[in-house]
Amino acid sequence: MNDIPQPMNEGALPLFFSTVRQGLALAPTEVRRLFHGRGRTFTGLEQITCDWIGQHLVVQLFRPVSEPFMAALSQGLQQVANEQQYSIRSISIQHRYEMGAPTQFLLGEQPDKVAVVEGGLKYWMNITSNQNSGLFLDMRLGREWVRANAEGKNVLNLFAYTCGFSVAAIDGGAKQVVNIDMARSSLSRGRDNHNLNQQDVSKVKFLAHDIFKSWGKIKRMGPYDLIISDPPSFQKGSFALTKDYQKILRRLPDLLAEGGQVLACANSPSVTSSFVIDGMAEHAPNLHYVQRLDNPQEFADVDAEASLKVQLFGMK
Incomplete structure (x- = not known):
């Protein structure tokens, strides 16, 4: 397979615009990926x-x-902006291939942060950031699953980031959510997300800890009915998916309640779904594979194994 990026083709742009318009019509008030050329399903627009x-x-x-x-x-894009039914406040183009990902504006301005809506829940996003936007849009169905399966559960959210799973779990009736992340600033945004939805934060814990040095404290707040593990692919000095995920997996059985579940995520094209399945079989053999959750349709990829992998495991 030829992995060299091919030049993009302006002749394919009508497909880009029609897809964007379809997405806007489907979710005019929700946060959404409207066009995902990176999935390589649109020739000339990859x-x-x-x-x-x-x-x-x-x-x-x-x-x-x-x-x-x-x-x-x-x-x-200017033509789309002129179609008033979309109520577009700004249009920007980020040049991600350049140092600092400079942004040019075709219309309006963008605030540093904006409140977005997903499935009726609200989250803060930094739309001018080229990396830490505050919400991973491809995890939409994962948050939806947690929301639908959190009733009465004690939930552990590892690598919590800005606590999107936590917001979904509390809305779904979770008894408690324990959020763990090294970045205090991310957890602070997570608290803001809970407050944005007027949720009871007395049910939520925000622990700015190194997971690998905090197992004792984490265990004392268990056992957990649901554990969510959504680590970064690589975080300099703290986590490398292919090297460190096994250290997480082997701890899971001691943290789970009887009948507990684990939602184990991996979002690196360098590993396939078997990476977590095989790792779980080796390091937590009393957990069995249940299913892989679907990714949102708008994140379709020619190679499903290169895209986000959200996999459910349960106690045997």
């Missing part, structure tokens, strides 16, 4: 994405494009 974030249209380019491509892209 290095472009478009997100709808709090009425702001955010386009990302992952490699340089020709002047005709940029001209056609800009003209088409």
Whole structure:
């Protein structure tokens, strides 16, 4: 397979615009990925994405494009903006291939953060950030599953980031959620997310700890009916998926209540779904594989194993 990125084709842009319009029509007030060229399902448009974030249209380019491509892209986006039913507050193009991912605005301005809606729940997002936006849009169905399966449960949220799973769990009736993340700033945003939804934060714990040094404290707040593990692929000095995930898996049986479940996630194209399944079989053999959750349709990928993998395990 040829992995060399191919030049993008301005002749394919009508497909980009029609897909964006379809996405806007389906979720006019919800946060959503509208176009996912990175999934390689759109020939000639593999290095472009478009997100709808709090009425702001955010386009990302992952490699340089020709002047005709940029001209056609800009003209088409302006035309979408003129279709008033979408209530677009701003349109921006982020050049992710350049140092610092500079942003050009075709319309309006973007605030540092904006409150978005997903499934009726609200979250803060940083739409001008090229990495830490505050909410991973491809995890939408994972949050939906947690919300639907959290009733009465004690939930452990490892690598909690800004606590999107926690917000979903509390809305779904969780008894308690324990959020663990090294980044105090992310947990602070997580608390803000709970407050944004007017949730009872007395049911939520925010622990800015190194997971690998905190197992004793984590265990004392258990046992847990549901454990969510959604680690970064790589975090310098603290976590590498292929090297460190096994250390997480072997701790799970001691933390789980009888009949407990684990939602184990991996979002690296360098590992397949068997990475976690085989790791669980080796390091936590009393947990059995149940199913892989679907990814949102808008994140379709020609290679499902290269995309987000959210897998459910249960106690035998």
